[in-house]
Structures are given as C-alpha cells and as structure tokens.
Amino acid sequence: xxxxxxxxxxxxxxxxxxxxxxxxxxxxxxxxxxxxxxxxxxxxxxxxxxxxxxxxxxxxxxxxxxxxxxxxxxxxxxxxxxxxxxxxxxxxxxxxxxxxxxxxxxxxxxxxxxxxxxxxxxxxxxxxxxxxxxxxxxxxxxxxxxxxxxxxxxxxxxxxxxxxxxxxxxxxxxxxxxxxxxxxxxxxxxxxxxxxxxxxxxxxxxxxxxxxxxxxxxxxxxxxxxxxxxxxxxxxxxxxxxxxxxxxxxxxxxxxxxxxxxxxxxxxxxxxxxxxxxxxxxxxxxxxxxxxxxxxxxxxxxxxxxxxxxxxxxxxxxxxxxxxxxxxxxxxxxxxxxxxxxxxxxxxxxxxxxxxxxxxxxxxxxxxxxxxxxxxxxxxxxxxxxxxxxxxxxxxxxxxxxxxxxxxxxxxxxxxxxxxxxxxxxxxxxxxxxxxxxxxxxxxxxxxxxxxxxxxxxxxxxxxxxxxxxxxxxxxxxxxxxxxxx
Amino acid sequence: xxxxxxxxxxxxxxxxxxxxxxxxxxxxxxxxxxxxxxxxxxxxxxxxxxxxxxxxxxxxxxxxxxxxxxxxxxxxxxxxxxxxxxxxxxxxxxxxxxxxxxxxxxxxxxxxxxxxxxxxxxxxxxxxxxxxxxxxxxxxxxxxxxxxxxxxxxxxxxxxxxxxxxxxxxxxxxxxxxxxxxxxxxxxxxxxxxxxxxxxxxxxxxxxxxxxxxxxxxxxxxxxxxxxxxxxxxxxxxxxxxxxxxxxxxxxxxxxxxxxxxxxxxxxxxxxxxxxxxxxxxxxxxxxxxxxxxxxxxxxxxxxxxxxxxxxxxxxxxxxxxxxxxxxxxxxxxxxxxxxxxxxxxxxxxxxxxxxxxxxxxxxxxxxxxxxxxxxxxxxxxxxxxxxxxxxxxxxxxxxxxxxxxxxxxxxxxxxxxxxxxxxxxxxxxxxxxxxxxxxxxxxxxxxxxxxxxxxxxxxxxxxxxxxxxxxxxxxxxxxxxxxxxx
Numbered sequence: 022x023x024x025x026x027x028x029x030x031x032x033x034x035x036x037x038x039x040x041x042x043x044x045x046x047x048x049x050x051x052x053x054x055x056x057x058x059x060x061x062x063x064x065x066x067x068x069x070x071x072x073x074x075x076x077x078x079x080x081x082x083x084x085x086x087x088x089x090x091x092x093x094x095x096x097x098x099x100x101x102x103x104x105x106x107x108x109x110x111x112x113x114x115x116x117x118x119x120x121x122x123x124x125x126x127x128x129x130x131x132x133x134x135x136x137x138x139x140x141x142x143x144x145x146x147x148x149x150x151x152x153x154x155x156x157x158x159x160x161x162x163x164x165x166x167x168x169x170x171x172x173x174x175x176x177x178x179x180x181x182x183x184x185x186x187x188x189x190x191x192x193x194x195x196x197x198x199x200x201x202x203x204x205x206x207x208x209x210x211x212x213x214x215x216x217x218x219x220x221x222x223x224x225x226x227x228x229x230x231x232x233x234x235x236x237x238x239x240x241x242x243x244x245x246x247x248x249x250x251x252x253x254x255x256x257x258x259x260x261x262x263x264x265x266x267x268x269x270x271x272x273x274x275x276x277x278x279x280x281x282x283x284x285x286x287x288x289x290x291x292x293x294x295x296x297x298x299x300x301x302x303x304x305x306x307x308x309x310x311x312x313x314x315x316x317x318x319x320x321x322x323x324x325x326x327x328x329x330x331x332x333x334x335x336x337x338x339x340x341x342x343x344x345x346x347x348x349x350x351x352x353x354x355x356x357x358x359x360x361x362x363x364x365x366x367x368x369x370x371x372x373x374x375x376x377x378x379x380x381x382x383x384x385x386x387x388x389x390x391x392x393x394x395x396x397x398x399x400x401x402x403x404x405x406x407x408x409x410x411x412x413x414x415x416x417x418x419x420x421x422x423x424x425x426x427x428x429x430x431x432x433x434x435x436x437x438x439x440x441x442x443x444x445x446x447x448x449x450x451x452x453x454x455x456x457x458x459x460x461x462x463x464x465x466x467x468x469x470x471x472x473x474x475x476x477x478x479x480x481x482x483x484x485x486x487x488x489x490x491x492x493x494x495x496x497x498x499x500x501x502x503x504x505x506x507x
Numbered sequence: 508x509x510x511x512x513x514x515x516x517x518x519x520x521x522x523x524x525x526x527x528x529x530x531x532x533x534x535x536x537x538x539x540x541x542x543x544x545x546x547x548x549x550x551x552x553x554x555x556x557x558x559x560x561x562x563x564x565x566x567x568x569x570x571x572x573x574x575x576x577x578x579x580x581x582x583x584x585x586x587x588x589x590x591x592x593x594x595x596x597x598x599x600x601x602x603x604x605x606x607x608x609x610x611x612x613x614x615x616x617x618x619x620x621x622x623x624x625x626x627x628x629x630x631x632x633x634x635x636x637x638x639x640x641x642x643x644x645x646x647x648x649x650x651x652x653x654x655x656x657x658x659x660x661x662x663x664x665x666x667x668x669x670x671x672x673x674x675x676x677x678x679x680x681x682x683x684x685x686x687x688x689x690x691x692x693x694x695x696x697x698x699x700x701x702x703x704x705x706x707x708x709x710x711x712x713x714x715x716x717x718x719x720x721x722x723x724x725x726x727x728x729x730x731x732x733x734x735x736x737x738x739x740x741x742x743x744x745x746x747x748x749x750x751x752x753x754x755x756x757x758x759x760x761x762x763x764x765x766x767x768x769x770x771x772x773x774x775x776x777x778x779x780x781x782x783x784x785x786x787x788x789x790x791x792x793x794x795x796x797x798x799x800x801x802x803x804x805x806x807x808x809x810x811x812x813x814x815x816x817x818x819x820x821x822x823x824x825x826x827x828x829x830x831x832x833x834x835x836x837x838x839x840x841x842x843x844x845x846x847x848x849x850x851x852x853x854x855x856x857x858x859x860x861x862x863x864x865x866x867x868x869x870x871x872x873x874x875x876x877x878x879x880x881x882x883x884x885x886x887x888x889x890x891x892x893x894x895x896x897x898x899x900x901x902x903x904x905x906x907x908x909x910x911x912x913x914x915x916x917x918x919x920x921x922x923x924x925x926x927x928x929x930x931x932x933x934x935x936x937x938x939x940x941x942x943x944x945x946x947x948x949x950x951x952x953x954x955x956x957x958x959x960x961x962x963x964x965x966x967x968x969x970x971x972x973x974x975x976x977x978x979x980x981x982x983x984x985x986x987x988x989x990x991x992x993x994x
Contacts, residue, residue, distance in 0.1 A: 101553045334782055346648075
C-alpha cells in the first residue's frame with residue numbers, strides 16, 4: 022500500500038480491501054518512524070487525520086466518494102489550514118493558526134481527502150535546499166547527508182520516502198520541480214493562474230503557483246483535477262471551464278515535437294545529468310517523437326531577472342509580518358519602531374532578510390528603473406523566446422536542475438551559487454508556463470535525476486500524457502530510496 | 508509689492524459602496540472597532556484583494572461628470588510604508604496610470620465663472636485608525652475603515668487664494684453628493700481636503716515652493732489655514748527667507764499651521780504595480796452603461812429649478828443639498844398632480860414650496876438631524892401646504908405654523924388648518940371692519956403716515972395681522988389699508 026499509486030489506493034478503498042482509517046494509520050506510523058531522520062513534516066495531527074479518515078469511510082460506506090476520498094495527502098506548510106498551525110517554515114509564524122482554509126485545502130476537503138500533515142519547507146518558500154527552514158533542514162531519503170531541494174523539500178522527501186501517497190507544493194522559481202528532481206518524485210508546476218493562490222502565504226505574487234508532488238504523472242493528473250479551477254477570491258485565477266487532467270494519459274507520442282534548447286544542454290550541467298536527459302530524449306524519439314533544436318536565447322538572464330522581480334514582490338509581501346496583529350512579536354517594545362525592528366529581526370531568518378533587503382533595494386527611488394523596470398522588460402523577452410519556440414515544438418525538454426542533490430551545507434554560504442541552480446526552472450516561472458519534473462534515472466552516486474518538460478500555457482494534460490507514457494515504460498519513479506526501505 | 512496666492516487641492520472622497528474596495532466587509536460608519544474587518548482587511552497571510560466593481564463605476568461616473576478622460580487601462584500600485592493602521596505594510600493605490608485623467612470644475616468667483624482644471628482622480632483604499640487613548644500606555648488599532656474605497660481628486664494649482672479654494676471645495680462637495688458617489692460627511696471623514704499652498708509676486712509665472720496643509724476638515728478651517736499659511740510664506744519671503752517644501756498640519760484651536768515633516772524626511776514609498784491585481788480594463792460598454800445611469804449634474808439641476816420659476820439664489824441652495832433637491836422634486840410632482848390648480852397657482856405653489864424647503868426645512872435639519880429628510884410624508888405635506896397658500900386658504904405666515912404642527916403629529920394639513928382656525932380671512936367685509944378698528948385705535952400711526960412717515964404703514968399692517976393671528980390675507984389688508992388711509 023505504501024508504494025501504491027493513487028488510482029490503486031482508490032480502487033482498494035472502493036473495494037473495501039482497506040479502510041481510510043487503516044490507510045491513514047499506516048502512513049501516520051511511517052511518518053512516526055521516519056520523520057526523526059528526515060524532518061519532512063512540521064506538524065502532524067493524528068486526531069484530525071483520523072477524523073478525516075472516519076468521515077471518508079462513512080462516505081464510502083454509503084457508496085459515495087470520488088477519486089481521492091479517504092486518501093491521505095500532505096500539504097506544504099505554506100497553505101493556510103484552519104485548526105492546524107501554518108508556520109511557513111518561519112519563527113515569524115511558528116504558532117500561527119489560520120482562521121480560514123486556503124482554496125487548495127478547501128478543494129481537497131471537498132474531495133474528502135485526508136489531511137495527513139503539514140510539510141517542511143524553506144522559510145517563506147525562499148530557498149532551493151530546505152536549509153532555511155526555522156524547523157530545521159529536511160534530509161534527502163536517497164542520502165541523508167544531502168538536501169532534498171526546495172522550497173517544497175518536505176513534500177518531495179515525504180513522497181519519496183513513502184510517508185504520504187502525495188503532497189501539495191508551491192513553485193515560484195522551481196520550488197516544486199527542483200525538489201521533485203532531487204528527491205526522485207514527480208512534480209507539476211501548473212500554468213500561472215490555474216490553481217488559486219488564495220490562502221497560500223505569498224512569496225512572489227506574480228510567480229507563485231500551487232501544484233502537486235506524487236510518485237507518478239498519472240497521480241499528478243488526479244491531484245490537479247482536485248486542485249485546479251477558477252476562484253473569484255484570486256484576481257489572477259484564470260476563468261476557464263474545468264478540465265480533466267487525465268484526458269491525455271493514453272496519448273501516443275508519435276509526432277510529438279520536442280524542443281531541445283541549446284542553452285539547456287550546455288556547460289555547467291553535471292555530465293551524469295546530461296547523459297540521463299539525453300537517454301530519455303532518445304527514448305521519446307524511439308516512440309515516434311521528433312526532437313527539434315531550439316534556442317531560448319535569454320536563458321542566462323532568467324536567474325538575475327527572477328531574483329530582482331521575485332524579491333521586489335517578496336519585500337512588499339512580507340511587510341505584513343510586523344508583530345502588530347498576529348505571529349511573532351518582540352517582547353517589551355520601547356516604541357513602535359523598536360517593535361517593528363526587533364519583531365522582524367527576531368522573526369525572520371538570514372535568507373529571508375537578505376531577500377527583503379535586495380527586494381527593497383531594487384524598488385528604491387533611483388534604482389527602480391535600472392532594476393525592477395529593466396527586469397520586467399527582460400521578463401517579456403524571455404516570454405517571447407517561449408512564444409517563438411512553441412511555433413516549432415509542442416514541448417520543451419531538458420534537465421530540471423543542473424545537478425543532483427548536494428550535501429547539506431555545501432552551498433549554504435554562497436547564495437549566488439545556490440540561486441544559479443534555478444537556471445532551468447525560473448524561465449517557465451517567468452513566462453507563467455506549466456512544467457513537470459519526472460525521475461529519469463540516477464547519477465553515479467545513486468542520486469535521482471529529473472527531466473523537465475515544459476509546455477505552452479494550459480498544456481498540462483500534454484505534459485502529463487508524455488510523462489505518463491515514459492513512466493509506463495520505466496520504473497524510476499517506483500523505486501524506493503535505500504535509506505527508507507518499505 | 509503684491510503677492511499672488513496659488514492653491515491646488517487634493518480631496519479624498521469616500522465612495523458610496525456597500526462593501527470595501529478589495530474585500531466584502533461592510534463600509535458602514537460607526538460600528539464597534541474591528542467588527543467590520545475581514546481576513547483581507549486585517550491582512551492575514553495568504554489573503555488576496557478582489558476589486559469592487561461598484562467603486563470603479565463610481566469613479567467613472569466622476570470622470571464623466573468632470574469631463575475627464577477615463578483610462579481604458581489603469582494600474583493598481585503598492586505604496587509601501589510601515590504603520591500599524593496599514594495592515595499589509597502597503598496601501599493599494601493608483602500611481603502612474605490613474606482611472607481618470609484631466610477634466611475640470613467650474614466655480615463661481617463673485618459673479619464670474621472660473622474653470623479649474625483637474626489633474627487626475629484615482630482609486631485607492633483607506634487606512635484604519637490608530638486610537639491613542641485608554642489603552643494603558645499602548646495604542647489601539649481599529650481596522651473598520653481599512654479598505655474603504657477612496658477617490659483621490661487632484662486639482663491643478665489654478666486656485667488663487669483662500670476664497671477660490673473654498674469655492675472649489677464646496678463645488679466639488681456639491682458635485683460628489685449630487686452624482687451620489689460620496690455622502691460628503693466631513694465630520695466622519697468622508698470628504699477630506701489637503702491644500703497645496705504657495706505664493707509668488709504678482710506677474711511671476713513660475714510657481715513658488717509649496718507647502719501641503721493637512722487636516723482641513725471644514726470649509727472654514729480650509730479658509731483660515733490657507734490665509735494663515737499664505738501670510739506666513741509672504742512674511743518669510745519679504746524678510747529675505749526661503750520657503751522649505753514641507754507638509755504642515757493646521758491646528759484650528761490656535762489657528763496656525765505647524766510643520767509635520769519636510770521633503771528631506773519624505774519616505775520612499777517604493778511604488779510598484781500590485782501583482783495581485785490585473786490591470787483595470789474599462790470598456791466603452793462599461794463607460795456607456797455608467798453614462799446611462801448618471802444622475803443629473805448639479806448645474807443642470809439648478810437651471811431646471813430656475814426654469815420652473817425658482818429664484819436663482821433659492822435654486823442654488825436647493826442644488827447644494829441632494830436631499831433637499833430630492834424633497835423639492837417630489838413636492839413639485841405632488842403639486843403638479845393637483846388638477847384643481849391653475850398653471851399660475853401651480854408655479855406659485857412650487858416657488859412657495861422651494862422657499863419652505865430652503866428656509867424652514869433646513870432649520871429643521873439643524874434641529875432634528877438629517878433623518879427628517881426621509882420622513883415618508885414630507886413632500887406631500889410641504890406640497891399640500893404650498894397648495895393651500897397658493898389657493899389663498901392660508902397665509903404664508905400661517906403656513907409655518909401648519910408645517911411645524913404636521914411634522915410633530917399625525918394630523919393632516921387640512922385638519923390642522925381647521926382645528927386651529929388658520930384659514931386666511933379674505934372676506935372683504937370682515938377685513939374692512941377690522942381695518943377700521945385698527946385705524947381708530949392707532950390715531951398716532953395714522954397721523955404719522957399722513958405726515959409722510961411710510962414706516963407707520965407697516966406698523967398698521969402688523970396690527971391687523973396681529974388682530975387676526977396672522978390669518979388676514981396680507982394682499983387684501985394692504986389694499987384696504989392704503990385705500991382707507993388715502994382718503
């Protein structure tokens with residue numbers, strides 16, 4: 022059961038081979054056994070999870086329920102959950118309990134999924150290694166000395182270690198895809214606007230997008246059916262008819278035009294990663310897909326542009342954490358300024374402070390044009406690159422990250438090196454495009470490698486279909502990390 | 508050497524929407540602190556703003572009323588600053604692309620009309636309130652007002668002196684109430700003005716260094732503050748000093764302006780487009796829809812009142828108060844519906860009703876509050892009384908008594924006239940006898956009159972009216988008295 026797909030779990034539940042309470046108990050026990058080593062969960066509320074499970078069982082007993090009824094799902098601790106604290110991996114919100122549920126949480130509740138717990142993450146989703154969490158780093162189940170990626174590192178590690186069948190994450194510049202790649206699971210960042218941001222603690226509003234992490238592309242499709250959809254409470258939520266994300270899972274790969282950006286197969290990428298991705302592209306070609314060499318000429322500008330725009334927005338988004346209404350508050354403030362200064366000095370970690378400072382700087386009088394405005398212009402150029410590219414191809418393939426999981430602490434002292442690891446994930450974020458990362462083999466150390474497939478706006482079903490075909494012919498995604506055997 | 512005082516006004520008008528500009532919370536004034544603050548208003552983690560379409564419609568309505576250009580695409584920006592009554596740490600406002608650009612307002616300067624250009628009008632959200640009393644050394648925060656929609660209306664520096672500034676503010680006040688986008692309540696802060704004041708030598712074309720004066724919460728304070736500020740600046744310049752650009756606060760108790768902050772301490776608000784809100788796109792269709800439902804503009808209303816015979820001064824007063832104008836319109840309909848009246852009597856009744864509304868009704872509002880305006884039978888009562896006056900049933904003096912009586916009881920107009928015996932005495936015979944009696948009892952005044960003292964005549968009329976408790980038909984009394992005295 023621990024390694025079963027969502028569809029398998031649903032049919033087991035429907036056939037009464039297992040109850041939701043039993044299934045939930047199984048995963049709670051696995052979390053209890055492994056979380057000490059992995060630190061993938063920040064909060065687990067067994068009573069709440071079992072209550073959800075009992076309600077789902079009652080529903081199933083009446084012959085009701087859908088694809089996710091009674092299935093445990095873990096949520097990144099960035100989604101506001103009523104009754105269970107939402108820390109966002111920060112001391113600032115260490116004891117914050119939201120009085121409302123995020124849209125995504127509501128959707129899973131409506132599908133009668135079980136809320137299994139809240140997963141660890143980089144503080145305010147700011148990081149690519151899950152080392153910036155106030156709750157401590159998450160460890161990679163494939164090698165406990167290594168990072169699982171970030172910021173949705175807890176969700177990725179939890180799925181990889183089979184502590185949960187599936188999890189939610191959020192992706193601003195790669196925060197679903199990169200940890201999915203580094204932890205050997207599948208993760209989808211949907212088109213910007215496909216999943217409501219309501220109740221997701223904001224990092225960079227024009228880039229933040231919720232999405233699922235799971236073992237397989239087929240599972241991601243089922244999760245998307247629950248998560249996605251228009252929400253009037255988010256003005257950037259896109260009004261489109263509901264779609265079935267599973268609809269293309271059986272589609273043939275024949276004739277699929279695969280764009281291979283010159284800039285993604287270049288120096289700076291670890292040789293093992295390049296080799297696995299090339300092998301994977303070759304397999305697609307063997308199935309009738311047609312590789313097309315393309316250029317995304319402004320790729321090298323994507324990281325600097327991203328770090329200007331994302332941090333500008335973040336510096337403003339994080340202003341609300343001022344100690345006045347909720348969250349951490351400095352004790353015995355002398356006056357208002359002292360309250361602000363010490364609350365924020367104590368409540369935020371070093372990386373968050375660094376990003377607030379940079380973001381504040383690029384928006385400042387005299388620098389705005391040179392940084393923020395210029396970055397907006399380049400963002401349009403990067404988007405144009407994709408528009409141009411999708412005239413020649415249907416999807417774009419390449420490595421999700423330039424390397425596999427790195428040792429904890431290896432890049433912690435060098436933020437720029439850490440930021441450069443986002444080079445292949447931030448372009449799709451800047452262009453608002455959907456992108457998936459799926460496991461495509463291992464490097465010489467036995468660490469998972471991720472393949473990224475990027476599609477045009479609203480091409481999620483195409484991405485899921487292509488990835489599913491690949492996973493039907495390979496078992497990388499079903500392999501269980503050696504540190505966390507079943 | 509003479510000086511010219513140059514003023515530009517920035518006005519924050521609270522828009523009359525039921526809910527806030529970016530949340531569903533109510534905008535009603537006076538609720539217990541923080542009872543009208545939703546998750547969005549208190550800026551919980553994860554919440555997002557959703558624009559209130561009604562606020563946009565009201566802003567368009569203003570733009571059309573002043574002949575401004577409605578931006579087909581405008582942008583909401585974040586104005587970043589830390590203050591406890593600004594829960595997000597930024598205010599959502601419009602910066603580079605406001606919803607309304609340009610336009611103008613015509614004000615009366617003496618007998619002449621002057622056109623005042625508007626720079627822009629933009630949508631933004633109001634802040635909450637800090638309460639600095641009674642919290643054991645701490646401050647309280649009330650976020651009920653946070654997120655209330657405001658239209659910030661900015662004039663060009665076209666105003667010359669305090670009187671023009673006040674005329675502009677009053678004209679704008681009449682307009683926003685007239686087109687029903689703002690209740691104009693200055694005590695509650697629904698209509699707040701700041702004045703940018705500078706001075707220059709007459710003939711100079713360049714603008715002087717300006718100071719922004721805040722806290723002008725009445726027209727009287729605005730006038731006093733601008734006068735004080737101009738005098739202060741002139742004194743500095745005449746003694747060889749320089750004006751420092753700064754924000755100053757008007758203190759009505761001491762009638763002076765005081766420095767709040769200079770340009771040097773001006774904050775860097777780090778404006779940037781709010782990524783939570785898409786650009787506001789306004790279609791031709793939306794503008795047309797707003798145009799169709801545009802209430803009558805104050806200027807048009809005044810001319811309409813004048814055309815039906817209301818004197819200019821009365822028409823202006825009526826127009827300045829949307830509630831009074833509405834009562835007058837209803838009263839007019841009531842009077843027009845009476846088939847027994849001749850057209851001449853109808854006009855007479857309408858003019859009489861207009862006078863009643865601007866004189867006795869406005870004093871009643873002062874005494875009893877504005878709620879009187881919504882009294883269900885008000886227009887009907889005023890109409891009935893005006894009809895009785897026009898028909899000669901009661902005198903205009905008696906009309907006031909009837910008005911007071913019907914407002915405080917359930918009695919009908921005619922019942923009051925009957926019961927109190929207020930019917931006008933128009934019986935010529937009865938009046939002749941009465942006049943004879945008065946002449947006989949006031950030999951001195953009669954003599955005075957005949958000696959050429961015209962004032963004595965009024966005294967005699969007064970005596971007749973007094974004897975009849977105001978019921979004598981004044982026209983007839985005049986006519987009879989004069990005839991008898993001339994003899």
